[in-house]
Amino acid sequence: MNISHNFFLYFKNNEPVLFNYKEKKEYSVRKEYLKTLIDHSNTGEEKTNEDIIVRDFINADILTDKNNLETPYLNYYAHIFHNITKDTSVTMSDSTEEEWAGQYLEVCKRVKQEPLPRRGKVEDFEVVIKLPAPDEINLNLVDTLKKRKTVREFEETEVDIRQLSNLLFYTFGYIHGEEEEYGEFRRRSSPSGGCLQIIEPYITVFNVEGVKKGVYWYEPETHSLCKVTDEFSYQDLRDCLAGQFFGNKCSFGVFFAANLEVLAWKYKTPRNYKVVYLEAGHFSQTSQLIAVTQSLNTWITGAFTESAIEKLCQMDGIKKIPVFFTAYGKGELLSMHSIMRKKLDEYSTN
Numbered sequence: 001m002n003i004s005h006n007f008f009l010y011f012k013n014n015e016p017v018l019f020n021y022k023e024k025k026e027y028s029v030r031k032e033y034l035k036t037l038i039d040h041s042n043t044g045e046e047k048t049n050e051d052i053i054v055r056d057f058i059n060a061d062i063l064t065d066k067n068n069l070e071t072p073y074l075n076y077y078a079h080i081f082h083n084i085t086k087d088t089s090v091t092m093s094d095s096t097e098e099e100w101a102g103q104y105l106e107v108c109k110r111v112k113q114e115p116l117p118r119r120g121k122v123e124d125f126e127v128v129i130k131l132p133a134p135d136e137i138n139l140n141l142v143d144t145l146k147k148r149k150t151v152r153e154f155e156e157t158e159v160d161i162r163q164l165s166n167l168l169f170y171t172f173g174y175i176h177g178e179e180e181e182y183g184e185f186r187r188r189s190s191p192s193g194g195c196l197q198i199i200e201p202y203i204t205v206f207n208v209e210g211v212k213k214g215v216y217w218y219e220p221e222t223h224s225l226c227k228v229t230d231e232f233s234y235q236d237l238r239d240c241l242a243g244q245f246f247g248n249k250c251s252f253g254v255f256f257a258a259n260l261e262v263l264a265w266k267y268k269t270p271r272n273y274k275v276v277y278l279e280a281g282h283f284s285q286t287s288q289l290i291a292v293t294q295s296l297n298t299w300i301t302g303a304f305t306e307s308a309i310e311k312l313c314q315m316d317g318i319k320k321i322p323v324f325f326t327a328y329g330k331g332e333l334l335s336m337h338s339i340m341r342k343k344l345d346e347y348s349t350n
């Protein structure tokens with residue numbers, strides 16, 4: 001008899017809880033049950049099926065004949081996360097289309113009983129910079145797609161504030177103006193789960209004409225930069241990005257943050273965490289294409305230390321978390337940084 005690998009034990013309100021992450025079922029565990037499980041795990045002693053506790057464990061698939069230890073392709077914790085979030089969409093598939101529409105409306109009504117959490121506003125900040133009105137952009141889509149490339153070395157170059165303004169407006173701005181159909185849920189150029197617009201950009205300005213170095217939060221309603229801090233260096237950036245130095249000398253960068261408070265207002269299943277990253281990916285791709293139209297190179301990274309970014313950008317790490325980073329700037333279109341190239345050349349000649 002094995003203890004199932006589909007369970008883990010955790011504590012909630014000082015009570016032990018056994019969680020079956022495959023079935024998404026929780027069991028509170030009484031002391032004698034916990035003891036039986038610990039005894040079993042320590043000694044591997046065969047317990048008889050006559051033991052009522054053992055029988056309960058067998059019925060709940062906690063003790064099993066099966067060896068249900070899968071070999072996960074992912075890291076084991078990621079495997080658990082994948083299973084916890086799997087099949088957790090709120091489905092009503094055994095209903096007619098008419099019924100489904102009615103049930104969905106009921107869900108929305110329930111959600112709207114709670115007020116939509118307040119978003120940040122320009123009034124919350126002492127220093128606000130109104131960005132210039134965006135320019136018209138005419139892009140050839142296929143050309144733009146072909147030109148997008150991850151570039152890992154920048155040359156120190158001051159870029160025009162209009163380039164920053166255009167990039168922010170067409171990626172994060174309300175490019176459609178007001179649309180009656182959507183009301184307060186404004187659309188942007190990338191799709192957004194429930195149109196909740198949870199992705200918020202924090203701009204790290206290093207070399208932009210007319211904008212002081214620092215970190216700014218972008219406010220789309222007024223197309224403004226709101227100063228969070230002016231303490232931000234390339235070394236700080238490196239410290240945030242797991243030591244990667246490819247963002248050095250970029251003109252500016254964007255930390256894509258997710259507003260979890262707004263997301264959880266509507267979506268409450270574990271799947272909501274997946275939506276965060278899907279949405280960030282859409283916005284990042286859009287920003288890279290807009291960067292091409294502004295003759296800016298881009299470097300992207302998903303490898304970073306969240307807590308360092310949270311500290312520097314003054315996010316609380318609970319309601320708002322960093323999920324992606326993109327650097328923008330000028331230079332040659334090198335996919336490999338010269339330091340890496342040198343190392344590789346040394347290795348190849350040895």
Ligand SMILES: Cc1cc2nc3c(=O)[nH]c(=O)nc-3n(C[C@H](O)[C@H](O)[C@H](O)COP(=O)(O)O)c2cc1C
Pocket residue numbers: 148149150151152244246300301302303
């Ligand atoms: C989710 C995601 C995470 C990435 N993380 C990193 C990273 O940490 N560091 C890096 O140098 N590139 C990173 N990249 C860039 C990829 O290496 C790059 O997209 C790939 O080599 C293909 O090159 P291309 O973007 O020029 O088509 C990431 C890309 C994606 C989509």
